[in-house]
Amino acid sequence: MNRVCSIFSQLLQLFPGLEFEQVVKEHRAERHARGFTCWGQFVAMLFCHLGKVQSLREICGGLAASEGKLRHLGVGEAPKRSTLSYANEHRPWEVYRSLFEHLLGRCQQVVGPRKKFRFKNKLLSVDASVIDLCAS
Numbered sequence: 001m002n003r004v005c006s007i008f009s010q011l012l013q014l015f016p017g018l019e020f021e022q023v024v025k026e027h028r029a030e031r032h033a034r035g036f037t038c039w040g041q042f043v044a045m046l047f048c049h050l051g052k053v054q055s056l057r058e059i060c061g062g063l064a065a066s067e068g069k070l071r072h073l074g075v076g077e078a079p080k081r082s083t084l085s086y087a088n089e090h091r092p093w094e095v096y097r098s099l100f101e102h103l104l105g106r107c108q109q110v111v112g113p114r115k116k117f118r119f120k121n122k123l124l125s126v127d128a129s130v131i132d133l134c135a136s
Contacts, residue, residue, distance in 0.1 A: 008050070012043065012073060015099060023098045029091050034083070038095060040075045041087045056081040 017039075024030055024038045048059045063070060063078035070078065079087075 006069070008047070009073060011046065011050075014103060015042075017074075019102055020099070023095055023102070027092045027095045027098065029095045034086065036079055036083045036087050038091065040079060041084065041091060042096075042099075043070070043073055043075050044079055044084055045088075056084055060084060 020039060020042075029038045044059055044063060047053075047063060051058075051062060053059050053062060060078055060081050063075075067078050070076070
């Protein structure tokens with residue numbers, strides 16, 4: 001059996017499931033879930049950032065077009081625009097800060113204690129994308 005592993009899937013492997021769930025519980029981010037998990041929102045927003053999409057319509061349309069491939073990423077189905085908008089409005093942003101801190105800590109462990117870890121290129125935040133529909 002041939003197994004295919006996308007680059008997107010490899011990026012998501014940088015965020016272990018147990019660590020992600022721990023951060024979600026710590027910030028009580030599933031409080032306003034309404035059937036849409038934090039993991040689903042994270043996948044959608046990472047897709048948004050990497051694909052440089054400009055609207056909720058593009059995010060949801062792009063995810064819906066690859067819906068069969070979403071299952072191996074841990075997302076059952078592509079979110080609706082209203083669901084993603086509600087999640088972006090009501091979920092705490094501190095979840096993403098904590099995820100970044102965990103990832104940075106792992107990077108620092110790889111480099112070792114003697115060297116200060118720095119990112120080579122300009123660092124862009126995953127949740128910094130402005131979506132016109134939400135901003136207006």
